[in-house]
Each structure stands twice: as C-alpha cells, then as structure tokens.
Amino acid sequence: xxxxxxxxxxxxxxxxxxxxxxxxxxxxxxxxxxxxxxxxxxxxxxxxxxxxxxxxxxxxxxxxxxxxxxxxxxxxxxxxxxxxxxxxxxxxxxxxxxxxxxxxxxxxxxxxxxxxxxxxxxxxxxxxxxxxxxxxxxxxxxxxxxxxxxxxxxx
Amino acid sequence: xxxxxxxxxxxxxxxxxxxxxxxxxxxxxxxxxxxxxxxxxxxxxxxxxxxxxxxxxxxxxxxxxxxxxxxxxxxxxxxxxxxxxxxxxxxxxxxxxxxxxxxxxxxxxxxxxxxxxxxxxxxxxxxxxxxxxxxxxxxxxxxxxxxxxxxxxxx
DNA sequence: GGGAAACATCAAGTGAGCTTGAGGTCGGGG
DNA sequence: CCCCGACCTCAAGCTCACTTGATGTTTCCC
Numbered sequence: 001x002x003x004x005x006x007x008x009x010x011x012x013x014x015x016x017x018x019x020x021x022x023x024x025x026x027x028x029x030x031x032x033x034x035x036x037x038x039x040x041x042x043x044x045x046x047x048x049x050x051x052x053x054x055x056x057x058x059x060x061x062x063x064x065x066x067x068x069x070x071x072x073x074x075x076x077x078x079x080x081x082x083x084x085x086x087x088x089x090x091x092x093x094x095x096x097x098x099x100x101x102x103x104x105x106x107x108x109x110x111x112x113x114x115x116x117x118x119x120x121x122x123x124x125x126x127x128x129x130x131x132x133x134x135x136x137x138x139x140x141x142x143x144x145x146x147x148x149x150x151x152x153x154x155x
Numbered sequence: 156x157x158x159x160x161x162x163x164x165x166x167x168x169x170x171x172x173x174x175x176x177x178x179x180x181x182x183x184x185x186x187x188x189x190x191x192x193x194x195x196x197x198x199x200x201x202x203x204x205x206x207x208x209x210x211x212x213x214x215x216x217x218x219x220x221x222x223x224x225x226x227x228x229x230x231x232x233x234x235x236x237x238x239x240x241x242x243x244x245x246x247x248x249x250x251x252x253x254x255x256x257x258x259x260x261x262x263x264x265x266x267x268x269x270x271x272x273x274x275x276x277x278x279x280x281x282x283x284x285x286x287x288x289x290x291x292x293x294x295x296x297x298x299x300x301x302x303x304x305x306x307x308x309x310x
Numbered sequence: 311g312g313g314a315a316a317c318a319t320c321a322a323g324t325g326a327g328c329t330t331g332a333g334g335t336c337g338g339g340g
Numbered sequence: 341c342c343c344c345g346a347c348c349t350c351a352a353g354c355t356c357a358c359t360t361g362a363t364g365t366t367t368c369c370c
Binding site: 018020024039065 | 326327328329330335336337
C-alpha cells in the first residue's frame, strides 16, 4: 500500500465500479494498467478520472464503443490535458443537449396531455408523434438510439 | 379494412414499432388484442396511444417492467381516463425531472471542468463524484439505473 | 378458386455490458 | 513457513429488448 499505484480492488472501492467491470473496460481499451512482477494490475490515480468520465458518458446514453472513440484523442493511461478535455466535452455537449431536449419534450407532452383534454383526440403529439422508429435490422437496441425519421402517421 | 379494429401491420406502420415488438409487448401484457376467427390479432385504436406512451417512457429510461407496473393502474385494452393518465404522469414526472437534472449536472461538470483548471485536482466533482455504484448482483445493467448511494471516496 | 401477402407460433439468436465460476497464483501477517 | 484473501485468466452465463427463421394458416384480390 505505498501510495503511487492503486490495486484493482482500491480502484473498485473508490470508483464504485466492480473489479470485473474494470477488467472489462480494460479489455476494451478504455483504461490501462501496468503489471507487477506477479502479474497484478496497478492503476495510476488518473484512472479514477477516466472511470468517472466513462460513467458520466454512459449516463448521457453513449455506448462504451462511442466512449472509446472519444477517448482515442486523449493519450491512454494519463489524465487528459485541458485541450483534449475541451475537445471531448465539445464532442459530447451536443449529445447531452439533445438528450435533455428529448426528455423535456416527453415531460412537456406528458403534462400538456393532462391539461389539454386531448386524451381522446388525434391531435396530441404523444398520440401522434413525429418521431418514430422504422425497423432497421437485428440485435438489441440502444436505449436512446438516434431515431431515424419516419413519416407515416395516423390516417 | 373496415375501420374499427387495426391489424398488427397497421399498428406497426402507424406507430413505427415492428410487429415482432408489438407481439413482444403483448406477451408482457403491455398491450392487448382480440382475435379474429382465424386467430389474427385485432387492435383497438387506443393501442396506438399505449404504444406511444411505452416508447416515451422508454426514452425516459424506464424498463418495460416498470412501464407495466405503471400501466397496472389503467385498464388494459382501453385508453386511460384523464384521471388514470394524471396518476401515471404524476408518477413519471419526478423520474423525468431527475433524469434531466442528472444530465444537466453532467453537462455542467463537463463544462466547468474546462474552465476551472481542475484537471489535475481532486476537488472536481467529476473526478470525485458523490454518486457511485456499489456491486449489487448479476446480469446486465440498466443504462440509467437508480444508483444507490455509496460513500467511499478518494483517500 | 388460386396464389401471394400477411399473419400465427415457437425456439433460438443478437448485442451490450457485465457477472459468475472454475481453477490457479501472489503476497503479506501470524 | 504456511495460510488466507486478493488477484489472475478464460469460458460461460445472464438480463433486456427485441429480431430472425422455420413452419404452418388466413385472407384478400383477381
């Protein structure tokens, strides 16, 4: 327990992310570690920041792959420089803004539908939304995919 | 194509949700249908509203199971009454508000971290967040789970 | 009335993001 | 010196929300 490097257990405890998840992130190249002679992982403190950024980005709805792409501009294994950080957040900002706008619209629709008495009508946006998914392939769906437009409406 | 009842294909076209997904929702009890003599599904128009509500709730980050719970207060197979709708949206509003607040915080953290020069410091909220996950079992994680608090911080 | 859509069921597959388990290694305290 | 717990790898399992495919039935239209 010197000071400089953290064990996986310590990183887990301090970040709240399970060791298995940290190994998984590492397998994806999202974080990096050095190894001891006995093959144990040792993490630099900067990994805590990276993990925090990963969790924050997930909350925004980004996949680990997208996060990895954004990380490709910062050097692995170190804290981002101010400039790199700036580029990353510039990249994510519009995504966050969009997500917030989406949710605000859902909230608005939900609320206005109560007041407007549109429950049985077809003019309601919730009833007759203009953002709709088209079938587009296989596999699971992102929770908040970029929904392609689709024009087919009610009658 | 009389008028009253919709086929699964029509519901799919009008809601933008694939037929297979509609059958899946039905298997979970989220929507209901009657059957023709030949065992084909027939949906009442109200199902369009329900499907729209389901998609909206998913956008907010609710699982289909949670959506089903919320639906348990409205009669299956019919459009919600104004009162039921009110209860549902009252139930979801705080969740939406919370999600929006979370995202705004991430955005704020991202932005302020650029300006504040905290990149190498430990006072930064992103670096030293107070919302952290504890290990809690198996399986996949919700994209935006209710994160239990966890107090273990840096040093 | 005949053929092609559209629909039915059911089992199995998909992808993301992890966890769990088996089986073995490392390292610090008593 | 020995033991326990933390750690290692790798393969397999799991959840969620669907889709795909196989196989069979209905229905609409000409």
